[in-house]
Amino acid sequence: xxxxxxxxxxxxxxxxxxxxxxxxxxxxxxxxxxxxxxxxxxxxxxxxxxxxxxxxxxxxxxxxxxxxxxxxxxxxxxxxxxxxxxxxxxxxxxxxxxxxxxxxxxxxxxxxxxxxxxxxxxxxxxxxxxxxxxxxxxxxxxxxxxxxxxxxxxxxxxxxxxxxxxxxxxxxxxxxxxxxxxxxxxxxxxxxxxxxxxxxxxxxxxxxxxxxxxxxxxxxxxxxxxxxxxxxxxxxxxxxxxxxxxxxxxxxxxxxxxxxxxxxxxxxxxxxxxxxxxxxxxxxxxxxxxxxxxxxxxxxxxxxxxxxxxxxxxxxxxxxxxxxxxxxxxxxxxxxxxxxxxxxxxxxxxxxxxxxxxxxxxxxxxxxxxxxxxxxxxxxxxxxxxxxxxxxxxxxxx
Amino acid sequence: xxxxxxxxxxxxxxxxxxxxxxxxxxxxxxxxxxxxxxxxxxxxxxxxxxxxxxxxxxxxxxxxxxxxxxxxxxxxxxxxxxxxxxxxxxxxxxxxxxxxxxxxxxxxxxxxxxxxxxxxxxxxxxxxxxxxxxxxxxxxxxxx
Numbered sequence: 001x002x003x004x005x006x007x008x009x010x011x012x013x014x015x016x017x018x019x020x021x022x023x024x025x026x027x028x029x030x031x032x033x034x035x036x037x038x039x040x041x042x043x044x045x046x047x048x049x050x051x052x053x054x055x056x057x058x059x060x061x062x063x064x065x066x067x068x069x070x071x072x073x074x075x076x077x078x079x080x081x082x083x084x085x086x087x088x089x090x091x092x093x094x095x096x097x098x099x100x101x102x103x104x105x106x107x108x109x110x111x112x113x114x115x116x117x118x119x120x121x122x123x124x125x126x127x128x129x130x131x132x133x134x135x136x137x138x139x140x141x142x143x144x145x146x147x148x149x150x151x152x153x154x155x156x157x158x159x160x161x162x163x164x165x166x167x168x169x170x171x172x173x174x175x176x177x178x179x180x181x182x183x184x185x186x187x188x189x190x191x192x193x194x195x196x197x198x199x200x201x202x203x204x205x206x207x208x209x210x211x212x213x214x215x216x217x218x219x220x221x222x223x224x225x226x227x228x229x230x231x232x233x234x235x236x237x238x239x240x241x242x243x244x245x246x247x248x249x250x251x252x253x254x255x256x257x258x259x260x261x262x263x264x265x266x267x268x269x270x271x272x273x274x275x276x277x278x279x280x281x282x283x284x285x286x287x288x289x290x291x292x293x294x295x296x297x298x299x300x301x302x303x304x305x306x307x308x309x310x311x312x313x314x315x316x317x318x319x320x321x322x323x324x325x326x327x328x329x330x331x332x333x334x335x336x337x338x339x340x341x342x343x344x345x346x347x348x349x350x351x352x353x354x355x356x357x358x359x360x361x362x363x364x365x366x367x368x369x370x371x372x373x374x375x376x377x378x379x380x381x382x383x384x385x386x387x388x389x390x391x392x393x394x395x396x397x398x
Numbered sequence: 399x400x401x402x403x404x405x406x407x408x409x410x411x412x413x414x415x416x417x418x419x420x421x422x423x424x425x426x427x428x429x430x431x432x433x434x435x436x437x438x439x440x441x442x443x444x445x446x447x448x449x450x451x452x453x454x455x456x457x458x459x460x461x462x463x464x465x466x467x468x469x470x471x472x473x474x475x476x477x478x479x480x481x482x483x484x485x486x487x488x489x490x491x492x493x494x495x496x497x498x499x500x501x502x503x504x505x506x507x508x509x510x511x512x513x514x515x516x517x518x519x520x521x522x523x524x525x526x527x528x529x530x531x532x533x534x535x536x537x538x539x540x541x542x
Binding site: 119120122123125127129134135136137138139140141142143145146149150151152153154157158198199200201202203204248249251252253258259260261262263264265266 | 408409412426429430431432433434435442443444445446463464465466467468469470472473474475476477478485487489494495496497498499500501502509513514525535
């Protein structure tokens with residue numbers, strides 16, 4: 001399993017998700033210190049800070065690596081920040097890993113944190129007639145749930161999925177998240193309660209669409225040499241990071257676009273964009289979907305979780321509902337998905353979320369996921385997609 | 399008697415407003431790849447080095463790939479009537495262009511009757527109004 005391109009995950013830390021209404025830097029500090037404690041290191045040991053960005057105040061420099069480096073106390077560490085929408089966290093992991101593998105540093109902090117406003121995510125303000133994200137709200141009234149609902153309805157039309165199938169995803173994730181101290185929503189729900197909640201975008205109900213949350217997540221990554229020298233004999237490892245973009249012509253409508261690519265002059269790619277996100281990670285780690293013990297997938301909606309089962313290759317196209325209903329993706333099943341509770345229990349704190357997925361996988365492969373442990377897990381995959389064509393998938397092994 | 403408002407497109411250059419309205423896209427004169435909205439001087443097909451994108455009217459008819467509605471008022475810059483009126487959105491496949499394009503469905507479309515594969519046609523609808531103008535947008539309407 002181990003490859004020479006693995007890096008060690010020495011520490012993981014999170015500030016609980018919620019709607020705390022405080023400055024995001026505060027959350028980031030909590031997550032960073034927790035990750036450092038977990039690693040048994042001091043802030044002064046960190047040589048590189050890789051920040052996950054989101055857009056705030058119209059530019060991404062505000063929520064960035066340097067913001068946290070300053071808050072932790074300038075120590076001269078080198079810094080980078082990356083914006084990849086919902087995928088920012090995994091891209092920040094990728095950047096830190098590349099720095100370590102290139103030998104530019106031994107120890108890196110990866111960090112993301114945010115404070116979110118209430119309600120729908122909205123585009124950056126002003127009149128931005130050259131920005132598709134602004135235009136989709138203005139000309140179409142197409143919110144994020146619009147796109148999630150189009151995918152959900154497509155499952156119903158193409159595979160005969162039902163509203164009850166989608167509701168069961170929420171029920172499963174709500175149960176998984178009950179014991180997770182970092183989850184925002186820790187309450188069981190029934191299929192009936194999900195279906196009785198208001199429809200936001202047909203066929204998706206309020207309880208099936210992820211909320212926007214405050215939260216923070218951090219990781220301490222190091223070279224394997226450094227890990228071994230500092231008493232981490234068998235650390236969790238990052239064994240692959242996929243940050244692929246789509247292959248032309250991308251025939252699935254993607255946020256925030258008005259249209260897909262045109263396939264008029266080109267054969268469709270071998271893999272859809274979402275298939276390729278998982279495929280690139282699996283190939284890099286040298287494992288197949290059948291080797292996975294656990295997965296954390298980006299359930300922006302209940303129905304979207306089912307799409308991811310197929311994109312990862314946990315089942316064939318059109319069979320995700322059966323996988324769910326057979327209990328395969330429940331803890332105790334063949335391939336538990338979202339043991340953390342997923343976005344269903346967290347809501348989304350954009351720059352922190354993909355890092356939080358990897359925190360969960362770290363705890364899973366260490367056997368530390370109290371109350372939600374997937375027994376014997378040694379290989380986990382996280383997967384996520386950011387608007388404008390940002391893929392992200394991370395494979396964690398031990 | 400109410401003053402007649404001037405009917406203007408909500409965005410310039412994205413669609414025509416005649417009797418048979420159509421979306422305006424581009425088609426690469428080299429490889430034939432379409433783009434909507436209009437491309438900007440380079441073909442998006444990585445196998446093509448074309449730079450000559452001709453403005454074309456896209457097919458006025460297509461088939462529903464998927465559909466939804468919106469029951470909560472979106473944030474600005476969506477301009478909502480007061481009170482908010484829910485609306486439906488469809489993703490429509492155009493056969494010739496081999497692409498899927500979003501649009502609001504014609505007012506009054508009943509989601510319960512929709513199915514993937516149904517044929518729709520491009521019409522104009524009102525996106526929002528102010529004192530002097532009615533701002534037009536493309537809508538998809540079921541072909542009966």
